[in-house]
Amino acid sequence: MTRRKVHSDAKLARKITIRLSEPFYRKMEKWLAQSNCQTMAELARSIVCKERIIWYHKDASLEATALELAGIRKELNAIGRNINQVTHHFHSTDIPGQKIFQALKVAEEYRKVGNKVDELLKMVSEISKTWLQK
Template sequence: MKENKSTSLTRRVSSSVSESEFQELLTLLSKSHNQSMSSLVRDILCKKKLVVTTYDKSLDLILEKLSLIHQEINAIGITANQVVRVFHKTGDLSKELALAKKLENNLNEILKKQDALKNMVRPLLDKWLQK
């Protein structure tokens, strides 16, 4: 059974640290899930598992590029669907050939975007799947 926090924390402990150690604690506090310096130090003293969140800003650019490629592929897919819809409605062979050529161009664009995605994701996979 868990004790009430106000009754379990009855003893005060104080300590002094150097400026560099304090800055290190502040950095750790900003990255951890602890709400206060006291709770952080308490977790360290009790040897509890600290959860530290790190944020890789270099992924922002990659995610932005991936989002743009996703939007482009989506737009190409919509255009391809429109071409196919018109293709089924028309009975003119020359129009059907022109639409088929347009559809082929759209599919080639999708393949190019797919290659770009593979080239962007490959380094991420190498980074994430390191042994």
């Protein structure tokens, strides 16, 4: 597939070379990492042309919380799979003793889910305190 032709006014036809001090270049590298620009040249063009630059901000204080939430999500998914398997076995057997055993297994899994939900609610309340500060 061929590229679309760029209008002659929109072509980047002229080259400008600039020199920067090392500290300012490092600062621009940080800006590049936090912006929506892909290259240093694109960042410089955006600054020179006074275009809008979208800055990405990462809150390091919530890093540990995000990792914990991801872990809890994995555990809840695993518990859900266990419940589905036990339910499948429950419906596929005709032995009453086996059904009671499967029902007790499901009850244990539901207790685990309850504990994880309590952890989630605790974490969400901590996050909301952080975000809703005045």
